[in-house]
Structures are given as structure tokens and as C-alpha cells.
Amino acid sequence: MMRAPVNGPPDPTFCPECGAPAPFRGTTVTLICEYCGSTIVRTGVDLRLVGKVSAILDNGSPLLLGARGNFRGDPFEILGRLQVSYGRGTWNEWFLGFRDGTIGWLAEALGQYAVLRPRDPSTVAGVATHRAFTVGASLTLDGTALVVVDTRVAQYRGAEGQLPFVAEPGLSFYSADLRGAGGEYVTLDWGNDGNHNRPVPYFGRSATLSQLGMHPLRRFAGWPMPQPPAAGGARP
Amino acid sequence: MTASSQTVVAAPQRPFRDEAQVETIACPSCGGPITRGAFGTVEKIVCPYCGSELSPSDSGALALLLEVRRQQRPSALPLHARGTLDGATWEVVGIVWREVTADGTTFPWQEFLLYNPYLGYRFLLFFVYDRHWAIGRPLDGAPEIGMFFSRKVAKFGGKRYRHFQTSLARVTYVEGEFPWQIRAGDQAVAHDYVAPPFGLSVEETHDENGADIAYTAMEHLEGDAVWKAFARSGRPPNPVGVGPLRPNRWKQGAGVTWVSCALLLVLWVAISIGYTASRDAVVVFEGRSAITEPLTQEIDLGPAGDVTAVSVEFSAQPLSNAWAYADVLLVPHDRDEAIGVGVEADEWHGVDGGESWTEGSSHNTVTIGGVPTGSYTLQITPQAGEGTSTTPPVGLTYAVVIRRDVVLARYIVLPLLVIILVPLLLWSFGLMVEAQRWKNSDYAPSS
Numbered sequence: 181m182m183r184a185p186v187n188g189p190p191d192p193t194f195c196p197e198c199g200a201p202a203p204f205r206g207t208t209v210t211l212i213c214e215y216c217g218s219t220i221v222r223t224g225v226d227l228r229l230v231g232k233v234s235a236i237l238d239n240g241s242p243l244l245l246g247a248r249g250n251f252r253g254d255p256f257e258i259l260g261r262l263q264v265s266y267g268r269g270t271w272n273e274w275f276l277g278f279r280d281g282t283i284g285w286l287a288e289a290l291g292q293y294a295v296l297r298p299r300d301p302s303t304v305a306g307v308a309t310h311r312a313f314t315v316g317a318s319l320t321l322d323g324t325a326l327v328v329v330d331t332r333v334a335q336y337r338g339a340e341g342q343l344p345f346v347a348e349p350g351l352s353f354y355s356a357d358l359r360g361a362g363g364e365y366v367t368l369d370w371g372n373d374g375n376h377n378r379p380v381p382y383f384g385r386s387a388t389l390s391q392l393g394m395h396p397l398r399r400f401a402g403w404p405m406p407q408p409p410a411a412g413g414a415r416p
Numbered sequence: 417m418t419a420s421s422q423t424v425v426a427a428p429q430r431p432f433r434d435e436a437q438v439e440t441i442a443c444p445s446c447g448g449p450i451t452r453g454a455f456g457t458v459e460k461i462v463c464p465y466c467g468s469e470l471s472p473s474d475s476g477a478l479a480l481l482l483e484v485r486r487q488q489r490p491s492a493l494p495l496h497a498r499g500t501l502d503g504a505t506w507e508v509v510g511i512v513w514r515e516v517t518a519d520g521t522t523f524p525w526q527e528f529l530l531y532n533p534y535l536g537y538r539f540l541l542f543f544v545y546d547r548h549w550a551i552g553r554p555l556d557g558a559p560e561i562g563m564f565f566s567r568k569v570a571k572f573g574g575k576r577y578r579h580f581q582t583s584l585a586r587v588t589y590v591e592g593e594f595p596w597q598i599r600a601g602d603q604a605v606a607h608d609y610v611a612p613p614f615g616l617s618v619e620e621t622h623d624e625n626g627a628d629i630a631y632t633a634m635e636h637l638e639g640d641a642v643w644k645a646f647a648r649s650g651r652p653p654n655p656v657g658v659g660p661l662r663p664n665r666w667k668q669g670a671g672v673t674w675v676s677c678a679l680l681l682v683l684w685v686a687i688s689i690g691y692t693a694s695r696d697a698v699v700v701f702e703g704r705s706a707i708t709e710p711l712t713q714e715i716d717l718g719p720a721g722d723v724t725a726v727s728v729e730f731s732a733q734p735l736s737n738a739w740a741y742a743d744v745l746l747v748p749h750d751r752d753e754a755i756g757v758g759v760e761a762d763e764w765h766g767v768d769g770g771e772s773w774t775e776g777s778s779h780n781t782v783t784i785g786g787v788p789t790g791s792y793t794l795q796i797t798p799q800a801g802e803g804t805s806t807t808p809p810v811g812l813t814y815a816v817v818i819r820r821d822v823v824l825a826r827y828i829v830l831p832l833l834v835i836i837l838v839p840l841l842l843w844s845f846g847l848m849v850e851a852q853r854w855k856n857s858d859y860a861p862s863s
Contacts, residue, residue, distance in 0.1 A: 200428075214428040235431070237472070240457035242534050244432060267625040268596050269459045290595050291457070291536020292554055315620060315627045327558035332626030340431065357628075359558035361572060386556050389534055399435040400455060400533040403505070 186259065186277040186344075195220060196229045205259065206277070208342035212260075219339070221346050230348055236263045236338030239270045241288060242389065242397045245341045249286075249392040251295040251384075255279045258286070260341030264334035264353055271334075275343055283344060285382060286392075287367065294365040295392065296384035304381045310354040310374025319358075321381065326358035326366055333374070355379075359386075436533075443468060444480045453496055454509040454531050454593040462510075462598075464488050464495055464591040469599065482599075488591065489513075491526050492542040492653070495592050499530075499646035501551060506530035506538060510592035516583040529594065537595070539632065540642070547652075548659035549642050552617065555631035559609075559616055567859075570609040570616050572633075577609035577616045580660050581858040612636065612853075613663040636661035658853040666846035673839045680835045688828045697727075701794055701818040707732065707740060707808045711796040717820045720750065720790035725824040728759055729817040731779040732800065735763035738809050739776075740800040742816060749791040757782050761814075785824045794818065 190203030200215035204222055210230075211220045219230035247258050260275035271289035278284060284297040303322045310331070317328045336351040354374030358366040365386050368379035389397065390406060399405060439452045448465035452458070460481075461470040467484035497508045510529035515522050528540040539552035559572035568579035587602040607618040615634035621627065636659070639652030655662070700715045717724055732740030739762035746755040762776035796816055800808035854860060 214430070217429065237474070238432065238436075238456035240436070240455035240533065241432075245430075267623040268621070268628070290554075291531075315629045325560075327629075329558055329631075330626065330628040332628070334625070359631075361557055361560050363557040365557075397534065398432050401435050401437050403533050406534050 186283055187257070187279055187281055193222070193227060196227050202227070205342060206281070207283075207344055208259065208275075209345055210260075210339065210343040210347040212340050212342075214340075219347065221348075236261065236340055237265075237270055239263070239272065241272055242400070243272070243274055243286070243288065243394060244396060244398055247394055247396055249389075249394040251276075251278075251284070251387065251392060256284060258341070260339065260343045262339050262343055262347060263337040265337040266332050266334040270337055275341065284384070285367075287365075292386060293389065293392070294384055294386040296365065296367055296382035299381045299383050301378055301380050304368065304379065306377050307368070307379065309377050310356065310370045310379070313356045313368075321358070321366060322383070324360050324364050324366070324383075326360050326364065328356055329359050330357035331355075441478065444470070444478075445483045451496060452593065453507055454595070455533060457531070457533075457595045458593040460594045460597050460599075462590040462592060462594075467590070467600070489589055491528070492544075493528055493540070493642075493646060493648075497646050499642075501530070501538070501540075501645050502553075504532055504535055506532050508540075508592070510594045510598075511590070512587055512598065513589035514585045514587055516585050518581075518583065524588070529592065540637075541634075542642075543659065546657045546659050547639065547655040548657075548662055549637040549639055549652075550615070550634050550661050551637050552632040552634050555616065555633045558629075558631060559618075561618075570618070572616060575611050575614065577611045577614070579858070580608045580610045580615070580854075581856075582607045608634075608660065610660050612661050615661050634661060636663060657856075658849055660853065660856070662853075664846050664849045664853075666842050666849055670839075670842060670846065673842055677835055677839045681832075684831055684835060691827060692823050695725075695821045695823045697819045697822045699817060700820050701816065703796070704813060704815040705798075707798050707800045707812040707814050710798065711794070711816065713794050715746075715792050715794050715818065716790075717787060717792060718789040720788070722789040723786050724789050724820045725783060725785045725822050726787045727781055727783045727819045727822040728757060729779075729781045729819075730759040730761055730814065732761045732812060732814040733778055734809075734812065735761060735776075735778045736809075737764055737766075738762070738800060738802045738812070740798065740808075740812065740814055742814060743797040743799075744816070744818075745795040745797070746787070747793045747795065748788065749793070751788070755784065755787060757784055783822060783824060785826070787820075789820075 186206030188206055190205050193202045193204050195202045195213040195216060195218060197218040198213060198216040200213060202211050202213055202220055204211055209222055213220060217232050221228045221230055243258065245258055245261060249256060256276040256278045258274050259277045262273040263270060274286040276284040276286055284295055287294045287296060313328055313331045315328050315331060319326060332355060334353045336347060336349055339347045351372050354370035356368045363385050365384050367382040370379045436455045440449050443450050443463040443466060445468035446463060446466035448463055450461060450463055459471060465488050467486035468480060469482040470478040471481050473479045491511050493508055495508055495511060499506055508528045509531040512527040513524060514527060515524040523545045525541055525543045530538040530540055541550045541552060559570040561570050564576060570577045583606060584603055585606055587598065587600050590598055590600055604619055604621065609616040613636035617632040617634055619630045639655060643652045700717065701713055703711045705711055728744050730742050741758060741760045744757050744759060759780055759782045761778045761780055763778050764776050765774040798814050800812055802809045
């Protein structure tokens, strides 16, 4: 079934729990109702209620759902947030819809940010299982020399807005982060099962919030807000 | 949002749209006030007063993880101090004391976790053992680790960092808020690479959920800069020694020094050639006589009003275990001060322990610089002796040749020494500083 691109108008769907508008957009699969907090999963034309999950943890992010920015000139909007946690902490994966209809992720951990966009899995076909990855190892993916800097199994912690997959409590996410000498940033995503060698690769770069021209940002008591980007800078 | 729904619904929840507030809570263990300056980024809070550990639970409330009874210790900067570095404001939200032990000596330092909600984290390090400071920023990428002339190096951003040391650092004291798990007693292996005033630190962490490598770009900071950034009163602690990252001031501008040295050498060669070519070394006197006879003559050292260099060449023969000496006096016609110079020739030989030897020279030249030009009366008074006596040997003759406008060697050699000496001194001072720096590394000459 063809759907409008992720940046298109929302579908006229409603929350099965509270009846409020549930504005699924494009290919998004999961929506957290912003009125009642229910998680709604869309399969085909059906809407399934997963139930209410615990609210996402306030982990101090300056980013906000609905904020806009641009990555190397491509404007995007934050459509959703997946919050995951593991032994060393909690971090955010912000789901981005670009103006050209493509999607991406803004990874946020320890106050560092990277924008990543999916590549065809064939570019890294047969690379290895999640278990075979060790930090410090060097490898070349799609012509880029990289070092494995992080391998982890993270637990679903919460979500807000929309996500392009079924996001349910109890899920585990298998992934590895790689970085290059030129600031390249690659994440390999094995999904909920690390025992295969067909991870989805995401390629991108680290960036600061001001480089991304993020606006609006959350306000923090006692801290001046950074200057909003100049007009035309981050307008999609 | 369209109003197409017929159902009456609650207002949309818009989390985090309100300003995040700084909370102060009472430590559940000691009751001390804990200010939560890092908002929700925190995974671990260590009460500054008693050391008890708290962690946010799933509900967001703080749970007491571990009750501790320790005293608060004073650090170089206090918790919640704010300062301006890299053009932004930062707050000290956490303090960690760490140390390494090498050859039985403990090297402690203090790490200040700096936080800005829009920029993330930085690390300010104070090395207690030599009172140097450094700032750490997350590295934007991964360095290439490799070898360079059998030395381990890290390359990043066109810069080569030499491996300085690999050490096991222990956490000895913690207070404040941290976005990761931390506890006194934690140990981590850190690899430090340096290219003063910059450095790279590589630290690996493993746990049951995975592993990660953190790369931190380090930069030396002067204590004065830290004191100014955090508006501290008084003076920062005086640093000692070189430290891994302090810039070597003898190496700063070394390139400029060597280039100017090369330019000066070219200039020196050109001037020396010009100077030598302009000297015509005109013979103004040439005389020969028996050693008992003085010589006198009027000589001309050129048109008055200038200065020239004059050489006096003296020889005597035949000399055999004898010496000859000439007292050469230039008496100017237009002034009172005469110029006097002594010049000597000698020859000694003998047999000592079965080996024959000779020494001395029957031919010597003395050069006098800065002689005013004009007319002079030359008076040469010879003397000679055989062995220890002052009786001149029979048949000894001497010869004197006097030239004006000769090349004065010191005009050529002295500038050369100055030109070469300056960079050589800077270079050797630089080497001494580097030797001191590397004395504390894994590559120290074994003591």
C-alpha cells in the first residue's frame, strides 16, 4: 500500500483509546497518543492499541518533539523519540523526517549528537553478527575506514511521537557505533536480534545543536537560551 | 491539529515544554541539600557531604543505592562553580579524584565535570602532583593508532600524537552528578598520547551490556586562565615541572628562528664575500735585516680619516732551539698615541724517551683592527735568544712584511657564531625541557 511521504499531511486516523487525532504520517508504524499516552501500532489499515507505557524519562535533553533543524542544508523535523537504556545510561534516538521525504535519526548520548541516514543493507551485506564486533577493531564499510567505538544491547525505555517500527516495552536493540578519522559516524542496527549478519547501516556525522540550527530548544532555569538560527537558516 | 474529532479529549500532553527547573533535594542518608544542577542527564548522584549514592529510578524519583559515611574533601574548584571556557558558560556538576601509581609513586589528579545543557560535557583536569591544568573535549571522530619510527602514535586531524603512557587510573573520591555510573574504587585503563599543548586520551569501558571507547581531545591550560575563567580570587597554585601537555616555550617559534638563522647565514656569506673582495691587502712595508739591527721607515696607511686593519708578518731564520721577537711600533704623525704590537717566532726540538720532537713556528702573523689611516713612522726593535739566554744566535736574520686593508677574521667569524648560537641554544633548551617531560612517561630512560 502506497503512503504519503513522511513529511506529507497526517492521515485522518484517531486514537482507539481516547478518540483524539492520531496523525500517523507516511510510513510511521508506531504513534504515542499525545493526549492519553497510549501506544498505537498501525499494521496495514488496522490500528492496534499496545497500551500505556511508562512516560519517557526526563533525561535532560535540550531537544523537543516537533523541533526543526537542517543537516548539511537538508531541512528536517523531529517526528519522534525512542529512548533506550543500558548499563551505562539512557540515551535518545530522535526520529527525523527530512523535507525530501526521507528519514533519518539524530542520536543523542552524553550531550553529543550525530545525524544518521539509512543506507541500503547491501552496502554492508555479510559484515558480521553483533557478537563478533569488538570495540577498537578497524574495518572499512562502503569505502570509509572506521573504528568500532561502542557495542551494546539496549532496552526499550519509552517513546514519544512517531516511530517507523513497532516500539513495544521489553524490546532489546542490538547495535554498534563506528567512527572515522574524518568525523564520520556509522551505526549498524541488527534490530531486536543480533544473531544475523545483515544489520541496517546508518551513515552520518557528528554535529552540534548550533550546527544543526535546532529550533526551538528546551529552556533550562539559570541558563540563557542559545540564539535562534538566523531567518532562512533552518526553515524547511 | 484539526478539530475533526467528535470526542472530548484532554489537552495534549506536551512534555518538556516548560522550563526545566533546578531542584534541591535532601540527601536521604545525611539530609544534606543536594542541588541537581545537571537536570535529568544524570545516572548517578554522589552526595557531596556523605558520599552516599543515588540513582534515578524508572519513575524518575531518586533511589538510594549505597549509604556511605565519608567526609567532604576540598577540591581545587567547588561543586556548582561556573566559568567561561571555549566562549560558553560551564558549571562544575561533578568532581572525581583519580590517581595512578608508577614505580611506587602515586600521581593524583582532580577531574571537574563541566556541564552546559546545550553543549554537553567537558572535563577540566587539575594535576595535584605538579599543579598543571588541562581541558578535555569529546573528540569528533576516531584517531588512527599506528607506529611512527618504532614509536606508538595516534593520528587525528592532520596531527600526530606520540604515545606517552598507558596507566590504570583509580577513582578515589567522588561528589556530584554524573551521566554515567561511577563509584570510588573504579579502575580504568587510559592511553595518553601527546603533541603539546594538545593530547589525546583513549579510555575503554566494558560491562555486561557491551563496551565502548571514549576518545578525549586534551589541551593544556594555564592556571591563570582557569582562575580567570572561574573568577577565582587570589592566585592559582604554582605549577612545577613540565607535565605531559605544557607547551615547550623553547620550541614555540622554533621554525621562525631556524628560517631567520638561514636567512642571516645567506646574508652573512654575501657580506663576507663583499668584505673580503674589498680588502686589497696592500704591502706598505717589507724589510729584512740581521737580528741585531732595528728597522725604521715612514709608511702610509691610506688617506687620513678612516680606519683599516693592518697585518704584521714576522719570520726569523735560521732558528734552532732559539726564539726571536720583534717589538713593532706605529707612531702616527698627527696624534700622540702609538700603536704597539709584539710578534714572536721560535723553534724547539729534542729527543724525549727515544722520540724526537719539534715545536714552535718560525713564521707568525699578527693582525690589528681599527687602526686609523694616515702617515706613521714604523719602528721595529728585534730581540732574540738561544736556549734560555738572551744572546742572539750568530747569523740570525729576520723579515717583516706589513700590509694594510687586510681581512679581519673576527669580522667574519664573530657574526657567524652569534647567528648559529642563538638557535642552537634554543634547540638545546628545548631538548632539556622535552627530556624532563618524557622522564615521567612510559619511555623514561630506566632509572
